[in-house]
Amino acid sequence: MMDSITQKAGIIAAAAFGVVLVSTAGYSSVSAQGLPEGFKKGELAPEPSAEMIEAGKRVYFTKCVWCHGVDGAGDGPGADRLWPRPRNFNQGTFKIRHTASGELPLFDAKKPVPGQNDLFETVTHGLPGSAMPPWEGILSEEQRQQVLSFVTTQLVKDRKFTDKQSESQTILQLADLKPKPATDESKKRGAELIVEKKCVECHGMEGRGDGNAFNLKDDWGFSIQPANWHKCWNFRGSRQDPYNVSNIFRTFSTGVNGTPMPSFADNTTVDERWDIANFVNSLCERDTLGNPLPIDPLTDKPKINFVIPSDPVEGEIPTDLEHEAWKKAPKRYVAMGGQITHKPRNFVNRLDDIWVRSLYNDKHIVYLVEWDDRTKSVAEGKLPWAPTQVNIDIKEQDPKTGEEGSIAAHQNNYAVYNDAIGIETAVKWKELPAPIKPRYLFGTSEQYPMDIVKWEADGSLRAFKGTGWDKDFEERDNYEEAMKLLKAEWVNGRWYVMIQRPVGNKKDQDYDEDTFFEVGQYIPTVFFAWDGHNGDAGRKMAVSAFYYTFMNPPVPQETYIYPVIIAVGVVLLEGWVLTRRSNKKKGKTL
Amino acid sequence: MKALMSLGALIGVAGLLLLGGMFFDIVPSSTVRLVEGYMPIQLLLEVACYVIGFTGLSYMMNAMGMAIPRFWQGIGFWIFLMVYLKYRVYPPIPFSVRAMYGTVGLVTVFMWISANEEDWTKFKQPIMNVLDAQTGGKRILRYAYLVLLPILIGGFSFNAMLPKSEEPIELRTVHPAPPASTKVHGKTYTLQTSQNPYRVNPEGKYDQEFSNANIVEQGMGRLMKPNSNPWDEKNQGYLKYVREGGEIFFQNCHFCHGDNLNGRGLHAFAFNPIPANFTDPGTIAQLQETFIFWRVSKGGIGLPNEGFPWASVMPPWEQHLTVDEIWKVVLFEYWHTGYYPRTWD
Incomplete structure (x- = not known):
């Protein structure tokens, strides 16, 4: 009963808001006539105490200054090799908020509302997918409150x-808005809405962030990419709870300040926003x-299983992806990090x-x-x-921002080479006593080499022998x-590459160069990927581990066979125990 | 005695409720957090708390006339132990290790229940009752066991015989023995006699006391001492070099070792072995500065076999940094974690 009343109220409010929207068509910002649905006016938080600020300085200069810089301009020593870059605090532009587009985020050092103290939540949970831990x-x-003060x-x-003159707070009432159940109907409507609302223009037809990926810049002119909806653990606003639909609802309602991602609060109803959030979450x-x-709570990424089973x-x-055998084959997540062991290191x-x-x-x-790659690259x-x-x-990637060759200047501006994938397996893996293997980066030596199969986007599929990180293949x-x-x-925005190679045997293959794939054995395998x-x-x-x-x-x-034999044995044993017990009770001795 | 036991019972009930709540997501699973670096001691304390709790609980139940039979106490405690090891301990322990703990636990439980003749009789009484099957209920139970046991054991053995692909367990030595000396950028450094040239006071003299007085404070947050800000422009000596080391660290090392030097950097999730956690009291706090200098200079590829040189992505930093830069980074790592390097004497 209560539900239906609130629902009706919601519909009436939505209708009323629709009228307001139509009458103010053309204005994109929050108008004075009404607030977007789901938002309420809030009070500005009081200034933190001087002691808090002073104590916070100590935290800042121990932990934060290294990336965010002495003046908080996002230009610390670490900044130049990071992408996305550390936040420049000076303009007061913050991404993840409960407040309307363009407004400052919520932060109250004195009476924080749990879950709604935006900046505190950001520091607590970090920004997954970036270097902010x-x-x-x-x-x-x-200490977190102090540093934010x-x-x-x-x-x-x-x-x-x-x-109060220049700032206002229009707060998304996320705690009061009950998520809509993620029914097929809701997701279907969401799928239609993301086309209607032009989400796909940036985020791509399948939401892999491959839409208008190349021309996007943030407020400071740095290149920026639309989120890939298939990797929710990398959502900056995921608050270490990536499959929680409320986080998507919040980001969609408030927009991401400083980036081309607008707030959709003004042109969608709460109901529509839940549909979209449900759909995005389902991807x-x-x-x-x-x-x-x-x-994995230690990394905030999917848990890794280092065994890739082959059925x-x-x-x-x-070769058909829809084939039963491929659908049944277990799909493994292989985490990739930048190759930063030897030059040229790949920081981004x-x-x-x-x-x-x-x-x-x-x-x-x-x-x-x-794998998801926002751009198809062929040299x-x-x-x-x-x-x-x-x-x-x-x-x-050079360290100095502003100078030629820096990551910031280079991003989206590189000479384009081939996308590529490499599968590296140990040669003679059986000769080495476990756990010893040839080195992950192109093998150890002539004696313990790696078998490398490399596909490039120009269509080539090649086989190499690697004998060391600095030795030509x-x-x-x-x-x-x-x-x-x-x-x-x-x-x-996704590559599908299927590579077939012989399992090999000692008889007609070269034992010094090729990996023999033996059933029931653990064959060391490393993956490389090039964008x-x-x-x-x-x-x-x-590179992977x-x-x-x-x-x-x-x-x-x-x-x-054996389990049946064992079961029969247990039955016999049972019989023996019972006979013995009853004999003993009757006073007989065997 | 009674008050003491009720306190124990209270601890037991509260602990069980909390643990159960965390397993079933009734309360957030992070309610009682495992603090990094203190996990083993924390877990031992927790188990000790539960033992006290259970003792109190069983005493109270006894006093209230609702005594739990020794039989179920033993089984219950063992099951609790297994569940605790499986779901509470993080990172998860492999099954083989859990099986070992389980066996030790089982032996302990047996020792406890067979401590004297009376206890042992009490323990085996329920088993005997089922075997004798003198009441209707017991008879049904007996037949149920007769049918279920072979099926269960057969099923388990079938499961055990199915081909499995569990990740092989590979044990790695985190701190292998260092060489006597190491050659970096053409110069040989004897590990026993070398010193960090930047651990100096404002006058430029090697001064461990001065540097130790200026490292961050131990305790939550590990914050710098109020008057030891490396970003102070007026710094001379130690703190100036700490800052320079920090700059190098945040351009090169934090990608794996993390912004808080806890081994959780941006790329860390992809690598195995995982990057070292310097805030853990078992890493740099246990080592000499020259050992770190050697490890940083030579990287993963320079490790002996017990350190898994084939899998470590640690760069041989002599390929990227100068000797001075390496010493400064080492200096920064000790400053930021608040640990003193070990000395040879």
Whole structure:
């Protein structure tokens, strides 16, 4: 009953708001006539005490100054190699808020409302997908309040949190708005709305952030990319709770200040916003049963399983992604970090994960690699180096912002090379006593090399032997003919690449160069990924840790026989115990 | 005695409710946080609390005439232990280790229930009752066991025999033995005699007391001492170099070792072994400055085999930094974590 009343009230309010909206068409900001649905006027918080500010300075100069800079201009020593860059506090522009577009975020040092103290929540939970870590457990609650008192009063210079003349607070009443159940109907409406509201223009047809990805700049002129809705753990506003639809609802309602992401509060009803949020939330990567992926609380990313299982198939390995065998094959999340061990180091890697599945038959093993890349990159013309060359002339990302060659100047402005993927497996892995392996980066030496299969977006599929991080690759004779590219397709911001290679055997393959894939064994496997639009080539790339390819053996017959024998044995044992007991009770001795 | 026991019972009930609430998400699972670096001691304390709690609880129940049979006490405690190990301890312990703890737990429980003849009789009484099956209920129970046991054991063995692909366990030495000396940028440094050239007082003299007086304070937040701000322009000596070291750290190292030097940087999630956590009292706090100098200069590729040189992505920093820069970063790491480097004497 209550629900239906509130619903009706909501509809009436929405209708009323619709009228207001129509009458003020053309105004994009909050008009004086009415507030967007779901918002209420709030009071500005009082100024924090002088002691808080002074104590906060001490926190700031121990922890924050290194990235955010002495004057809070987001220009500390760490800033130049980060992208997204650390926040420049001076303008008072903050991304994640409960307040209307353009307004200052909520921050109350004296009487904080739990969950609604925006800046405090940001410091507590960090901004996933950026270098801002969660400070919970590192700084006490009081210290977090103190440092924010310092930042909001001393480092926000162009605006004043307590100035009633220039500032207002229109607060999204998120706690009072009950999320709409994520029914199919709601998600379907959301899917229509994201087209109608032009979300797809930036976020892409499938929401992989591949829309208008190249021309977007933030308020300071730095390049910026639309969010990829399939990686909710990277949402800045996820508050370490990525599958919570309320976070999406909030970001969508308030917009992201300082970026091209506007607030949609003025042209959507609360109901529509829940539909959109439900749809966007449904896109985030899930397991085969549709459940959210388990998130590792230490990294705020999906939990990693280092074993990539490969299932056996009879006959030809299917190339159709919709095939039953591929749908059943377990899909593994492979985390990718920038290659920062040797020059040229890749501080800003734009590929942070790939998804791997695998199948095998008696002759071949196939890897299906999928990864999100906002841009399809194919180098124009011939690359100025041989495919085998390792020590190529690619510049490391330079540290100084403003100067030529800096990351900020370069971002989205690199010479475009090929997107590429590399699968590296240990050669002679059985000869090395576990856990010893050849080194992850192109092998240890001539004696313990790596077998590298590399696909590039120009359509080439090559096989190399790696003998050290700084040694040029060696071509493997005729091996390329034995491999086959089953699929290589870029659709709406995602690459689908299917690579087939022989499982090999000692008889007719070169034991010194090729990996033999043996059923039921752990074969050390490393993945490399290159994003051509990030200027990735050679050692400038993203790299994974050691994973293991494990070809699942077909279930052996004994598995069905022995348990039955054991069960029968237990029955016999039971009989013996019972007989013994009853005999004992009757006073008989055996 | 009674008051003491009721207190124990209270602890037990509160602890169980809290734990249960956290498992089933009734209260946030972060209500009682595991603090990094203190986890083992914290877990031991927690288990001790539960033991006290259970003792109190069983005493109280006894006093109220609702005594739980020794049989169920033993089984209950063992199940509690297994559940605790599986769901409470983070990062998760592998099954093989849990099985070991479980066996030790089982032995302990057996020792406890068979401490004297009377207890042992009490313990086995319920089993005997079911075997003898003198009442109707017991008879049903007996037949249920007769049917269920073979099915369960058969099922478990089938499950155990199915081919599995669990990640192989690989144990790595985090601090392998250092060499006697190391050659960086053409100069040989003897680890036993080398000193950090930037651990100096404003007059430029090596001064450990001066630097130790200026590191951050231990305790929550590890904040700098109010008058030891490395960003003060007037600094000479130690603090000036700390700042320079910090600048290098935040241009090179924080990507893995993290903004708070706790090993949770931007790229850390992708790597295995995970980057070292310098705030953990088991890392740089246990080592000499020259050891760190060697590790930083030579990186993962320079490790002996027990340190997994093939898997570590730690750069050999001599390829990227000068000797001076490396010493300054080492200086900064000790300043920021508030630890004193160990000395040779």
